[in-house]
Amino acid sequence: GAGVSQSPRYKVAKRGQDVALRCDPISGHVSLFWYQQALGQGPEFLTYFQNEAQLDKSGLPSDRFFAERPEGSVSTLKIQRTQQEDSAVYLCASSLNRGLSVFPEAFFGQGTRLTVV
Amino acid sequence: DAKTTQPNSMESNEEEPVHLPCNHSTISGTDYIHWYRQLPSQGPEYVIHGLTSNVNNRMASLAIAEDRKSSTLILHRATLRDAAVYYCILRVYGNTGKLIFGQGTTLQVKP
Numbered sequence: 001g002a003g004v005s006q007s008p009r010y011k012v013a014k015r016g017q018d019v020a021l022r023c024d025p026i027s028g029h030v031s032l033f034w035y036q037q038a039l040g041q042g043p044e045f046l047t048y049f050q051n052e053a054q055l056d057k058s059g060l061p062s063d064r065f066f067a068e069r070p071e072g073s074v075s076t077l078k079i080q081r082t083q084q085e086d087s088a089v090y091l092c093a094s095s096l097n098r099g100l101s102v103f104p105e106a107f108f109g110q111g112t113r114l115t116v117v
Numbered sequence: 118d119a120k121t122t123q124p125n126s127m128e129s130n131e132e133e134p135v136h137l138p139c140n141h142s143t144i145s146g147t148d149y150i151h152w153y154r155q156l157p158s159q160g161p162e163y164v165i166h167g168l169t170s171n172v173n174n175r176m177a178s179l180a181i182a183e184d185r186k187s188s189t190l191i192l193h194r195a196t197l198r199d200a201a202v203y204y205c206i207l208r209v210y211g212n213t214g215k216l217i218f219g220q221g222t223t224l225q226v227k228p
Contacts, residue, residue, distance in 0.1 A: 004160070031214050042204060042218030043161065056213055091160050095214050106153075106216060108160030 002026075004109035006092050012115045013082045021077045021112045025094030033106065034067055034077050035091040043091055049075060082116045089113050121205045126223045129195045137190040137222055139205030144185050149208050151216070152179065152190050154201040161204065161218075164190065200226045 005024040013019050025032050031050055035043035036059075046065065048056040051072035060067070064082075069075040079086055089111040096105075122140040129135040141150065152164040165172055165179045167188070172179040178191040192199055202221040208214070 033215060035218075042202075042221055043216075045215045045217065048213045048215055050213070056215065093160070097214055105163040106161075106214065108162065110158070110160050 004092055004094055004107050006090075006109035006112050008112060009110065010113050010115075012117060015083060015116055016081050017116075018078065018080045019082055019114065021079075021090050021114070023075045023077070023092030023094075023109060025073065025075070025092070026096075026107055027073075029094035029096050029107075031095040031097060031106075032069055032075050033093040033095075034075070035093065036061075037089040037091055037111070039088075046077070046090075079114075082114075084116050087114055087116045121207060121219050123203075123205055123219060123222045125220065126225065128225045128227060129192075129199075131197060131226055131228050132194050135192040135195045135199070135224065135226075137192075137203050137205075137224065138187065139189070140187050141205070141207055142186045144207055145209075147209050150179065150181060150185075150188050151206045151208050152177070153204045153206065153216070153218075155204070155221070156198075156201045164203070166208075195224075195226045197226050197228060200224055 007022045033048050034046040037043040045059040047067045049069040052069050064080045066078045091111045093106040093108045149166050149168050151166040153161040154164050155161045165177050167179045180189045202223050204218050204221040206216050
């Protein structure tokens with residue numbers, strides 16, 4: 001596809017349930033980011049991959065959050081034992097740059113809206 | 118990460134220019150000024166970026182103060198489709214590329 005694709009678009013989970021959110025970045029994009037956006041707030045950085053290497057996970061709020069990108073393309077964000085405060089939109093973005101680059105633009109998916117009940 | 122300050126909301130009339138201000142008094146020499154916008158129920162999209170000189174592209178213009186402590190995003194003719202939250206972000210060139218979003222400015226465009 002032409003853009004970043006995320007699935008599912010909407011997810012309702014019961015408290016305590018595990019969830020997995022998928023991100024298909026733009027083909028060939030080296031960098032992949034996950035963000036969490038609470039209602040009425042700006043997106044907050046969660047984690048960053050350069051190819052398959054997770055270089056920055058400083059934004060993950062707890063050890064219940066885990067992300068992987070095993071082959072350097074598709075990424076999955078997993079949340080274990082979901083809690084109500086995990087309810088948010090989870091955004092994935094990809095970028096061609098490796099850091100030092102003339103391509104500064106990050107392309108975002110539409111996000112997955114997670115509601116924990 | 119250096120911080121930016123934006124008004125919470127602004128209003129504009131359709132087909133008129135819009136000037137969205139951003140203050141970044143603690144900006145450092147290696148910080149680029151980026152603007153993204155987020156339409157309702159969409160992910161953010163890139164608008165424009167600059168370092169020192171004013172910049173123009175098909176979407177907007179970016180005017181950067183001489184001391185770089187403030188900048189202004191200019192939409193030359195607002196349309197209803199420009200109604201969105203606009204984020205001003207400082208990004209260190211060469212870092213991982215992660216974006217630190219603030220609250221942004223919610224732009225309303227009146228017909």
